[in-house]
Amino acid sequence: MRSPWSAALCCLVLQAFLQPGKGLNVCTSGSAASCEECLLIHPSCAWCAQEVFGRNQTLVSRCDLVQNLQKKNCEKRFIEFSTSHVQVLKNIPLSSKRSGFVWDRVVQVSPQKISLSLRPGHQAxxxxxxxxxxxxxxxxYYLMxxxxxxxxxxxxxxxxGTKLALEMGKLTSNFRLGFGSFVDKNMSxxxxxxxxxxxxPCNGFKLFPQCVPTxxxxxxxxxxxQVDRFNQEVQKQLVSRNxxxxxxxxxxxxQAAVCEDKIGxxxxxxxxxxxxxxxxxxxxxxxRLGGLVxxxxxxxxxxDQNEYSASTKMDYPSLALLGEKLAENNIFLIFAVTKRHYVIYKNLTALIPGTTVEILDQDSKNVIQLIITAYSNIRSKVELTTSDPPEDINLSFTATCQDGKPLPGLRKCADLKIGDTVSFDVSVETRSCSxxxxxxxxxxxxxxxxxxxEVAVTYECDCGCSQNAQTNSSICSSIGTYTCGTCHCEPGYLGAHCECQEGDGNSMAVGACRESEGKQLCSGRGECSCNQCLCYESEFGKFYGSFCECDDFSCARHKGILCSGHGECHCGQCKCHAGYVGDNCNCSTETASCIAEDGKMCSGRGQCLCGRCRCTEPGAFGDTCEKCLTCPDACGSKRDCIECRLFGSGRLADNQTCQRLCKDQILTVESLKTDGTTLCLYKTHDDCIMKFTYSEHASGQSVLTALKEPECGGGPDALMVLLAVVGSIxxxxxxxxxxxxxxITVHDxxxxxxxxxxxxxxxxEVDLCGKCYRSIHHIPFNRCACGPTGPRLEDHWWT
Structure with missing residues (x-):
């Protein structure tokens, strides 16, 4: 028969672990031994530092939800509970227009300085x-x-210089211009x-026999x-050869990025x-081909001659180093390259933040318009970047651009005009205490x-009651430290007041070490001493809990990694970090990777699941479902790019979104071949027919092949139409x-x-009858009858 004490113990344990209607109570299941451990379990957990707490009850956890602690008669002033909060330290209003005075501070970002106090797991x-x-x-700075x-x-x-200054003067009243040149390392x-x-180096080269050293x-x-100086210096330059x-x-x-003093x-x-x-x-x-390691x-x-002195001493810089130095010095890099190398440099822009690419004519005739276009494109977008965030901090962004719609997971806005204000909501969460x-x-x-x-971060990981710790306190039998309502005993001593010693046979009361009747002592994972379980050590992790019933290694794994590396294992269940969900925390809630170039989630053709697009539109594919040869809008979406890229017309021509949205490779031909491609055609504003094909390259890039010019037929000739109709009749x-x-002829x-x-x-018949009459005229009683079958004799009586 189950004893009343055991039944009460079982009920209390279940009450401690379960909340009505809410399932597992993570605060009590963590078996925190101190206030600091309690605050790390979950942002909703609180600690009761009251000395007299749970005296008339057994197995009452000091770590619990605030409302539960109050129900257990813990006074509010003894409850340790903290949350993350934000304090704005500097917030100068945004400027609308730059003042002409140098000392006036232009403000384009607000606020300028804040302080964050973060509790692990709680967002600020x-x-x-x-x-x-x-x-x-x-x-x-023009680098040629x-x-x-x-x-x-x-x-x-x-x-x-003169022409560029004139055009840039329409956009800014304060413009400066510099010039530099390059060839290559002067070594084999x-x-x-x-x-x-x-x-x-041009010695012996017939087409151009004279040039300067490499x-x-x-x-x-x-x-x-002084733009005239730019013109003068450019006119002095001569080409070289590599x-x-x-x-x-x-x-x-x-060098142009890091030599800021010499560049100016x-x-x-x-x-x-x-x-x-x-x-x-x-x-x-x-x-390394030249021995530079x-x-x-x-x-x-x-x-001193303003030449790069380490050209033959060090290797070329990496893309990561370039991106880092450009970002440190707030430099927008504009690649002005010829059409045949556009795709290569376009791919580089994805690896170097703040970089754009424009197509340069073979003789650079369009360089002024190229610079103006690139500058307008740069000013039309805002993208946030972070510098040196702590490793244990998660940042998530939500952009609110000109349409006023929040875009979770996005940290940039495009199609902006000068003077437009955009806002970004930032959520910060720390996973642990530093x-x-x-x-x-x-x-x-x-x-x-x-x-x-500037964001200053402090961690809310310490409890206020820890400042009043009492060493060798009488409450702890003078062999322990009393802090936050509990005793931390010296090694070899156990019990709520350090009243027991390890292995003391008189203190063996095994009833409190059994989770329920019929269960093993301490779940078979520990020993019962002084009315409490001492859990064994394990090479796989840690056993814990009032009955050693929990561990931190028996949770679901993903690819062999516990909780996918994005969560903590608590008593058989993964407690996921912010931004991840699922039984094994392998599903990311971040949607930034699902946002297509047009700003739509999965291009409007799928759903974002676990940070990746799952295309639902038949025929759609690609990282953001942006590719779809069979979709009804496939030709329509590519038509806008054909119009703006080839003819500078269409709905994308009046803003700077053409280069951002139209990244497909476009080829122009005299005649189209439709083998294995999707043929698209549309009527232009002048009633001509524009044809192009849409296909996907094996590399994953979309390829559009279009006619150089639309097909335009001549108008109909009225006289020819009339003559054709009359002639047809x-x-x-x-x-x-x-x-x-x-x-009629056949019938006739x-x-x-x-x-x-x-x-x-x-x-x-007439001829035959005549002969007949002549031959029988001497026979009076006979008659020659001529019929259709010939002559015949008939008998007659003469009257």
Whole structure:
């Protein structure tokens, strides 16, 4: 028979673990031994530091929900409970237009400084507003490839400064221009190193026999508002020659970014770096072909002649290093490249934040319009980036752009006008407490902006009651420390007041160590001592709980990783970190990767599940379901790109979204081949027919093949139409008459043949009867009868 004590114990245990209608109580199931451990279990958990608590009850956990602790007669002043909160330290209002005075501070980001107090698992939320002010200063550094193939381009830009300043003056009243050039490393195998090529690499080259020695990067003109100096310096330049096709442009980009004093970048200005070339760049590790094994250090190496002195000492910089240095110095990089290399540089923009690419004509005639377009595109979007966030912190963003609709998981807005204000809601959550540095910081800023938000972080992991700890307290039998309502005994002592010693046989009361009647003591995972379970150690993890019934390693796994690495195992169940759900925490709730280029979730053709698009539209595929050859809107969506990319028309032509939304490769041909492709056609505004095909390359890129010009037929000629109609009527009449004539002729010939046949028979009978009469005229009583079968004699009586 079950004893009343055991039944009461079982009921209390179940009450402690289960909340009516809510399932598992994570606060009590964690078996926290201290206030700090309790606060780490879950943001809803609280600790009761009251000394007299649960005296008349057994197995009452001090770690529980606030309402449960109050029901158990814990006074409010003894309840330790904290939440994450935000404090704004600096918030200067946003500026609308830059003042002409230098000392006036332009504010494009608000607030500027905040402080976060984070409790693990509890989110802190704040908002960030960004507004690009009008008439903001612009620094533009023109970095040009001076290899031999760019000689025509050099002649084109000799008066670039004046024309560019005139156009940029329409956008800003404070514009400065600088100039630099590059070729490649002056060493084998990148350049000609034979003695006869040292002073003139073009020696023996018939098409262009004279050029300057090869150089890596040369800074020629610091940023200045005297555009005439730009023209003068450009006119002095001569091209050089290297051996291989790729250029050393990335060396030049890095030096232009990090040598801010020599270049002259201003703190309060937009920094534009225009990179003009007609070939691909050398990348990191290419330098090993010339024996350069030392990685680039990311430092400025311009000598007294403003030339790159480490060109033959260090390897080319990596994409990661370029992106880091460009972001540190708030530089927007504009790739101005020829059409045949557009796709290569377009792929690089995805790896280097704040980078755009535009198509440069073979002789750079469109360079001014290219720069204006790129600048307008840059000013039309805002994208947030974070710098050095702590590893144990999760950040999530929700953008609210001009349409006022929140976009979860998105940290950028596009299609903006100067002066538009956009806001971003930021949620911050920490997974644990930082033991190394309780105070940390990071920054959030728009790409290319000097303005930023500084975020200071502190952790709410300590309990206030811990400050009043009493060592060798009498409450703990003078052999333990009393803190937050509990005793922490010295090694070898146990019990609520350290009144028991380990292995004391007199203290063995096994009833409190059994979860229910018939169960093993301490669940078979520990020993019962002094009315409580001492759990065994395990090589797989930790046993814990009042009856050692829980462990931290028996949870679901994903690919062999406990809780997928995105959660904590608590008593057989995964407690997922923020941003993850599922039995094994392998499903991300982040939707940023599902947002297509047009801003729609999975391009409107699927659902975002676990951070990935699951396409529901038949025929749709791609990371964001953006590809669909059989969808009804396939041709319609690609038509806009054909119109804006090839003809500068359509609904995307008046804003700067064409390059952002239309990333497909577009080929122009004289005639279309539709084998294995989807044929699309539409009527233009002048009633011409435009045809193009849509297909998917094996690499995953969409390819559009369009006619160079729409097919336009001439208008109908009224006279020709009239003549055609009359001629058709006459032709039909003639044909009918001919048929009627033929029928009549056939009929007449048949009748005539019958007539001739009847006439011949009649004449034959007449001749035969005549002969008959002549032969029998001497017989009076007979008569010659001529019938159809011939003559015959008939008998008659004469009267």
């Amino acid at each position: 939320q704040f908002s960030l507003q960004v507004r690009q002010v009008e008439d903001y200063p612009v620094d533009l 490839d001076l290899s031999l193939s760019m000689k025509d381009d050099l002649a084109t830009i000799r008066n670039l 195998p990148f350049s000609y190193t034979a003695p006869k090529y040292q002073e003139n 150089f890596g990067f040369r800074h020629i003109l610091p940023l200045t508002d 051996r291989d096709a790729p250029e050393g442009g990335f060396d030049a980009i890095l 970048w201003r703190k309060e200005a937009y920094h534009l770096l225009v990179f003009a070339t007609d070939d691909v760049p050398h990348l990191a590790l290419d330098g 030392r990685p680039h250090d990311g430092q400025c190496h311009l000598d 033991s190394n540095n309780p105070k940390q910081s990071f920054t959030i800023k728009p790409v290319g902006f000097e303005d930023r938000l 006459l032709l039909v009449g003639v044909v009918l008459l001919a048929v009627w004539k033929l029928v 010939r048949r009748e005539f043949a019958r007539f001739q046949s009847a006439r011949w028979r009649a004449r034959y």
